Amino acid sequence: MPFALDxxxxxxxxxxxxxxxxxxxEPVGEDAIRAVYDLIKLAPTAFNQSxxxxxxxxxxxxxxxxxxxxxxxxxxxxxxxPMTVILSVDLEFxxxxxxLFPAVPGLKDGAFAEPAARERSGGMNATLQAGYFLLGLRAxxxxxxxxxxxxxxxxxxxxxxxxxxxxxxxxxxxxxGPDAYRPRGPRLSFEEAAVTL
Amino acid sequence: MPFALDxxxxxxxxxxxxxxxxxxxEPVGEDAIRAVYDLIKLAPTAFNQSxxxxxxxxxxxxxxxxxxxxxxxxxxxxxxxPMTVILSVDLEFxxxxxxLFPAVPGLKDGAFAEPAARERSGGMNATLQAGYFLLGLRAxxxxxxxxxxxxxxxxxxxxxxxxxxxxxxxxxxxxxGPDAYRPRGPRLSFEEAAVTL
Numbered sequence: 202m203p204f205a206l207d208x209x210x211x212x213x214x215x216x217x218x219x220x221x222x223x224x225x226x227e228p229v230g231e232d233a234i235r236a237v238y239d240l241i242k243l244a245p246t247a248f249n250q251s252x253x254x255x256x257x258x259x260x261x262x263x264x265x266x267x268x269x270x271x272x273x274x275x276x277x278x279x280x281x282x283p284m285t286v287i288l289s290v291d292l293e294f295x296x297x298x299x300x301l302f303p304a305v306p307g308l309k310d311g312a313f314a315e316p317a318a319r320e321r322s323g324g325m326n327a328t329l330q331a332g333y334f335l336l337g338l339r340a341x342x343x344x345x346x347x348x349x350x351x352x353x354x355x356x357x358x359x360x361x362x363x364x365x366x367x368x369x370x371x372x373x374x375x376x377x378g379p380d381a382y383r384p385r386g387p388r389l390s391f392e393e394a395a396v397t398l
Numbered sequence: 399m400p401f402a403l404d405x406x407x408x409x410x411x412x413x414x415x416x417x418x419x420x421x422x423x424e425p426v427g428e429d430a431i432r433a434v435y436d437l438i439k440l441a442p443t444a445f446n447q448s449x450x451x452x453x454x455x456x457x458x459x460x461x462x463x464x465x466x467x468x469x470x471x472x473x474x475x476x477x478x479x480p481m482t483v484i485l486s487v488d489l490e491f492x493x494x495x496x497x498l499f500p501a502v503p504g505l506k507d508g509a510f511a512e513p514a515a516r517e518r519s520g521g522m523n524a525t526l527q528a529g530y531f532l533l534g535l536r537a538x539x540x541x542x543x544x545x546x547x548x549x550x551x552x553x554x555x556x557x558x559x560x561x562x563x564x565x566x567x568x569x570x571x572x573x574x575g576p577d578a579y580r581p582r583g584p585r586l587s588f589e590e591a592a593v594t595l
Contacts, residue, residue, distance in 0.1 A: 204537055395452035
């Protein structure tokens with residue numbers, strides 16, 4: 202089946218893209234992450250709830266606050282990446298629903314009045330947005346290094362002490378450095394992952 | 399900041415893309431979903447765990463099994479979409495880790511031996527893959543109609559009666575039909591969604 206995207210775009214986003222273990226020193230500024238956000242914010246979430254939040258760690262001081270909470274194997278690359286972004290879910294996302302989804306006025310004080318409902322739906326939709334964000338970084342010509350190896354409770358306490366957000370992923374971003382790639386692991390075939398009824 | 403992708407690609411994936419409420423009758427076959435899967439399976443998951451599973455509802459009989467579990471507002475478009483795919487997480491994904499991530503041999507019987515750990519990590523990583531899948535459909539020139547308005551327990555019982563999978567999203571796919579789009583809702587600005595430290 203032919204794709205609507207050309208091969209160069211498919212290569213950039215998927216086929217040649219790869220999680221790097223090193224980065225060059227080329228800086229990545231807030232402007233780059235802003236451009237990626239302004240692109241991926243357009244992709245869909247349930248009720249347009251848009252619960253993803255980004256904490257950009259640009260300063261060395263901010264990076265130092267994160268490092269002790271990263272797994273040992275993730276510390277060196279997180280210390281040296283040109284940009285590190287904490288992706289989190291806003292557990293109070295319902296407050297913005299009257300603006301984001303005015304078509305159903307009762308959502309804020311109805312379906313999403315309960316914290317457990319916000320945790321479930323917000324967590325899922327922010328994670329969808331995290332997927333968009335990783336591909337958005339690639340669309341901007343940046344290599345994305347997503348990590349789940351960290352002490353989530355420690356990060357939440359350090360950066361979201363009021364409990365209003367919960368960390369999902371920490372993502373390094375930059376240009377891949379020398380010897381950046383391990384060989385790609387195998388993937389499941391369509392037959393292993395899918396069934397047609 | 400310039401993107402590495404050209405404007406036509408950015409428009410197709412994000413700027414002009416839109417969740418449709420109607421589809422044309424143009425068929426979408428298993429081959430199209432296979433091509434999308436073979437593309438998006440390359441994008442990253444933690445430990446390459448690749449927990450997303452797809453159930454393609456091609457036959458009218460299969461679609462009829464789903465419809466009673468969809469919210470009333472989602473039934474008509476799900477009945478008439480050229481293709482409907484149930485995206486789910488494989489809660490037994492750890493069985494494939496010795497093949498998918500041989501670098502850490504103990505994962506299957508260690509960190510992921512507990513169902514709660516698989517539920518948490520698998521649910522998150524399958525949802526990341528669901529995000530990749532939605533953009534992959536767009537890369538294939540298809541409009542993606544993701545839905546969370548359904549009775550999850552009902553779908554799980556009907557399609558995953560052994561408890562090995564849990565539904566995440568139901569996605570209609572096809573070419574957008576006449577009058578397919580509502581106006582796009584507002585999105586949060588970078589300042590509302592992000593902070594730089």
